[in-house]
Amino acid sequence: MLKIYHAPRTRGFRVIWLCEELDIPYEIVPVDFSPTYRATPEWRKMNPVGKVPVMTDGALTMYESGAMVQHVLDTYGDNRLQPARGTAEQAIYLQWSWFAESTFARPLGEMVNHKRMFAENASQAVIDEMKDRARQCAQAVSDGVAGKQWILGDQFSAADIMLGYSLRLYGLLMDESLPDNAESYWQRMSARDAFKTGQAADMGTGK
Numbered sequence: 001m002l003k004i005y006h007a008p009r010t011r012g013f014r015v016i017w018l019c020e021e022l023d024i025p026y027e028i029v030p031v032d033f034s035p036t037y038r039a040t041p042e043w044r045k046m047n048p049v050g051k052v053p054v055m056t057d058g059a060l061t062m063y064e065s066g067a068m069v070q071h072v073l074d075t076y077g078d079n080r081l082q083p084a085r086g087t088a089e090q091a092i093y094l095q096w097s098w099f100a101e102s103t104f105a106r107p108l109g110e111m112v113n114h115k116r117m118f119a120e121n122a123s124q125a126v127i128d129e130m131k132d133r134a135r136q137c138a139q140a141v142s143d144g145v146a147g148k149q150w151i152l153g154d155q156f157s158a159a160d161i162m163l164g165y166s167l168r169l170y171g172l173l174m175d176e177s178l179p180d181n182a183e184s185y186w187q188r189m190s191a192r193d194a195f196k197t198g199q200a201a202d203m204g205t206g207k
């Protein structure tokens with residue numbers, strides 16, 4: 001059984017939501033998210049830079065939420081939730097999946113880290129700059145999903161799950177609403193049954 005080492009509201013939600021969409025069994029192993037625990041040799045053996053999530057699949061231990069999503073799809077997905085390999089559609093699927101983590105979630109995550117590290121000495125200029133980057137990403141998603149149901153068109157895919165976590169983080173951290181198309185996209189994804197059961201599990205009220 002897949003084990004997802006996870007702390008509430010963090011990126012492990014992507015894998016939880018994916019497992020719910022695919023209806024495959026998984027177990028959530030709660031991780032103490034304190035910087036002290038994450039710096040211990042015990043946790044650094046699981047994730048060398050002390051982050052969450054980590055996932056195990058039998059003898060395999062891995063970190064990076066996007067890589068976990070791809071592993072689960074390729075191993076248990078039965079060709080669901082991703083376009084065929086080598087197609088132009090797959091290239092766009094990869095583009096949005098990578099964008100979700102490496103471009104969109106990055107300034108949001110750094111805002112959290114900056115505030116945690118510097119507390120009352122946090123620089124407003126740094127935070128404002130991160131917000132501006134996140135705002136540009138939200139606009140790119142809004143433009144990308146214009147006239148479509150999901151980011152690839154009619155077909156829901158794991159790229160929506162990757163982006164969904166970034167949109168969720170945006171909602172938690174930004175004091176402004178999403179641009180219109182991104183907001184309705186967010187409403188559609190968060191209305192999915194698998195999102196709701198995944199969110200309950202994420203917050204510790206589900207499985």
Ligand SMILES: N[C@@H](CCC(=O)N[C@@H](CS)C(=O)NCC(=O)O)C(=O)O
Pocket residue numbers: 009010011012050051052053063064065066101109113
């Ligand atoms: N690219 C990594 C990012 C992991 C990450 O930044 N996780 C956050 C929680 S969602 C974390 O552990 N932050 C603590 C820190 O960076 O100190 C992934 O997608 O798994």
